[in-house]
Amino acid sequence: MLEACIDQLEQAADRPWQPVPQDLQDRYTIGQSGATGGDLVGRIERDVLPHHGGNIHPRFWGWVQGTGLASDLIAGMAGAVINGNLGGRDHGAVRMERAVIDWTRQKMGMAEGASGVLVTGTSQATVIAFQAARVKVLDGVRHKGQGATRLVAYAGAGVHNATRKAVELLGIGGDNLRMVPLKDGCMDVDALRTMVAEDKAAGALPFLLVGTAGSVDLGLFDDLNALADAAADEGLWLHVDGAFGAWTRIAEAPYRSLSDGIGRAHSIALDFHKWMYVGYDCGMVLISDEAVHRAAFAARPAYLEGADRGLAGGDPWFCDYGIDLSRGNRALKIWCALEMNGEAAFAEAITDNCRMAALMGETVEAQADMALGMVPVSNVCVFTARNDLEPEAQSALNSEIAQSLQESGAAVFSTTRIDGVMMLRAAITNHRTRAADISAAIEEVARLARAG
Numbered sequence: 001m002l003e004a005c006i007d008q009l010e011q012a013a014d015r016p017w018q019p020v021p022q023d024l025q026d027r028y029t030i031g032q033s034g035a036t037g038g039d040l041v042g043r044i045e046r047d048v049l050p051h052h053g054g055n056i057h058p059r060f061w062g063w064v065q066g067t068g069l070a071s072d073l074i075a076g077m078a079g080a081v082i083n084g085n086l087g088g089r090d091h092g093a094v095r096m097e098r099a100v101i102d103w104t105r106q107k108m109g110m111a112e113g114a115s116g117v118l119v120t121g122t123s124q125a126t127v128i129a130f131q132a133a134r135v136k137v138l139d140g141v142r143h144k145g146q147g148a149t150r151l152v153a154y155a156g157a158g159v160h161n162a163t164r165k166a167v168e169l170l171g172i173g174g175d176n177l178r179m180v181p182l183k184d185g186c187m188d189v190d191a192l193r194t195m196v197a198e199d200k201a202a203g204a205l206p207f208l209l210v211g212t213a214g215s216v217d218l219g220l221f222d223d224l225n226a227l228a229d230a231a232a233d234e235g236l237w238l239h240v241d242g243a244f245g246a247w248t249r250i251a252e253a254p255y256r257s258l259s260d261g262i263g264r265a266h267s268i269a270l271d272f273h274k275w276m277y278v279g280y281d282c283g284m285v286l287i288s289d290e291a292v293h294r295a296a297f298a299a300r301p302a303y304l305e306g307a308d309r310g311l312a313g314g315d316p317w318f319c320d321y322g323i324d325l326s327r328g329n330r331a332l333k334i335w336c337a338l339e340m341n342g343e344a345a346f347a348e349a350i351t352d353n354c355r356m357a358a359l360m361g362e363t364v365e366a367q368a369d370m371a372l373g374m375v376p377v378s379n380v381c382v383f384t385a386r387n388d389l390e391p392e393a394q395s396a397l398n399s400e401i402a403q404s405l406q407e408s409g410a411a412v413f414s415t416t417r418i419d420g421v422m423m424l425r426a427a428i429t430n431h432r433t434r435a436a437d438i439s440a441a442i443e444e445v446a447r448l449a450r451a452g
Helices: 002-010 037-047 070-082 092-108 122-137 161-169 189-201 224-234 245-250 255-259 290-297 331-341 343-365 391-408 435-451
Strands: 115-119 151-156 177-180 205-212 237-241 267-271 283-287 371-374 380-384 414-418 421-427
Touching (some): 070 331, 092 245, 092 283, 122 151, 122 205, 122 267, 122 290, 151 161, 161 177, 177 189, 189 205, 189 224, 205 224, 245 343, 255 343, 283 290, 331 343, 343 371, 343 380, 343 435, 391 414
Parallel strands (some): 151 177, 151 205
Antiparallel strands (some): 371 380, 380 421, 414 421
């Protein structure tokens, strides 16, 4: 099994996504027992390893997905035999998670004493952050509920759907998430202030402002310093969705400045399984005020009572800072990745991904009939394969090209709509991508565009 896993990593460039065989579901039917370990490994090599989601391949740029690292294999073996539960108690994995949180806090520029917890990803991190914001603004909400209070949140148009899901799950209501128009790709702060004043006049309680560090469609960044100023003036909790874009904090110039001001946020949601490349799943929420964070979630029934020493010691426990009591050892993947590769390697890879997006943009512009949806700002490049066609025909062609490239294994683009046209979208969070991959993929797009 170890040899098979090493082969999978070494041969990632030769193992793109492939259409799933029609009989694969039947091969996974439970109850085919009696196999030896060797038999099982053979079945995994045949029925599991080839049928991955494609994100290990150097030309996978669809959606924003990380690629996984060799260090994940090391962490996975150690984590499996330890089988740690990081809900609490006093053992090494808990101490490691605290170290990982503190390292991340420093990179994001949050003050010492800020709190955090590792979670499945930014979607869960967003719920935790919003609950902390709600507990801070509504005294007793954990016991009495929200009642008749109308809480209002604000986010830039096009914010990730995790924000809407979070306000829905917490009972705030999707209609109370107000979409602030953008100006030059950033949230319009003047429009925000006007909307806050309107809501206050209507008897609502504005409480939350959501900034974006790396938008899903175009990789855009809000002016986080401007949002922090507005949040301070209006008495709002500033949350930053930095699922992938927060990691520009360790990138080289000019990309690092995109996330300037992120350390002024009250909370940040980010993922390690995107632009830090570690295996799924692995996200984090950071909250500037540890007391507020703990107040939003701490609950210790008798069977979870701590102790001064022994295994039940080691306060604080992470179950007091989030939703989960039973928690896996996500910190080990991060620790192994950083210790094995070093922070500088991640800084270089993140910077290079942005350069690859810029290179893709330049390559697109060199093609006669291709056109960019927008000049790349960070690591996302969006373009149309034929701008000489009507919008509907462009959309149909771009969609067909995306599917054909995926099925052939040549490259994985996703799609998004810009000004009514469905365009090809490359979100490059792939440490295996090289300039030759960019060139080959655009050549293939051009070939299909001519044929279409």
